[in-house]
Amino acid sequence: xxxxxxxxxxxxxxxxxxxxxxxxxxxxxxxxxxxxxxxxxxxxxxxxxxxxxxxxxxxxxxxxxxxxxxxxxxxxxxxxxxxxxxxxxxxxxxxxxxxxxxxxxxxxxxxxxxxxxxxxxxxxxxxxxxxxxxxxxxxxxxxxxxxxxxxxxxxxxxxxxxxxxxxxxxxxx
Numbered sequence: 001x002x003x004x005x006x007x008x009x010x011x012x013x014x015x016x017x018x019x020x021x022x023x024x025x026x027x028x029x030x031x032x033x034x035x036x037x038x039x040x041x042x043x044x045x046x047x048x049x050x051x052x053x054x055x056x057x058x059x060x061x062x063x064x065x066x067x068x069x070x071x072x073x074x075x076x077x078x079x080x081x082x083x084x085x086x087x088x089x090x091x092x093x094x095x096x097x098x099x100x101x102x103x104x105x106x107x108x109x110x111x112x113x114x115x116x117x118x119x120x121x122x123x124x125x126x127x128x129x130x131x132x133x134x135x136x137x138x139x140x141x142x143x144x145x146x147x148x149x150x151x152x153x154x155x156x157x158x159x160x161x162x163x164x165x166x167x168x169x170x171x172x173x
Contacts, residue, residue, distance in 0.1 A: 035062060035063050035064070036063070036064045036065075036066050037056075037063055037064070037065045037066065037087045037088075038066045038068065038085065038086045038087050038088075039053075039065065039066065039067050039068065039086060039087060039088045039089075039090065040068045040070070040075040040078055040079070040084075040086040040088075040089050040090070041067065041068070041069055041070075041075060041088075041089070041090040041091075042069070042070075042071070042072045042075065042090060042091050042092035042154070042155075043069040043070060043071065043154075044092055044114065044156075045069070045090055045092075046067070046069045049067055049090070050067065052065075053065035053067055068086075070153065071149060071150060071152075071153030071154030071155075071157070072091035072092045072093055072096055072153075072154055072155050073096060073100070073152060073153050073154060073155070074153045074154075075089060075090075075091060076089070076091065076096050076097070076100045076101060077100075079101065079104055080100060080101060080104060089105075091155075092114065092154070092155045092156065093155035094108050094109075094110040096155070116156070116159060116160070116163050118135055118139075125143065125144055125145075126138045126141070126144060135167075136164070136167030136168065139164065139167070140168060148160035148161075
């Protein structure tokens, strides 16, 4: 995420958590006891949310922010199938909320976007020749292996094969 997206994320999370606290929605505990603000979220949001949680706890003594990272689909299923309760759900694909949670969510807010990233190290096969012009040809080589997250748990997992299929189509032109 870029700095602008992180800033927007921080503002929205702080606003949402403040609202949840003000309305005492889905908070565990009662008066005089520690309360928990449970956030199910896409794993890709872990770093900025950890920063937000730390700051929020400092500003709101007695509230513990509980972060539960997972794939976005799994985060939704925690609510719809396992009947777990969260104060906030943050997915990597906002459409999952509309598609998978019609009876669980009254609204959702798309607040940031992300990009697909091809990551490799200097020890990766063909790292000395891969570039923005040939990456899809290199990934199509039989001796090159790559991985992506589980399509049943994570939007990146079901988008990765689509990106590769589109890249192959472009390469065939």
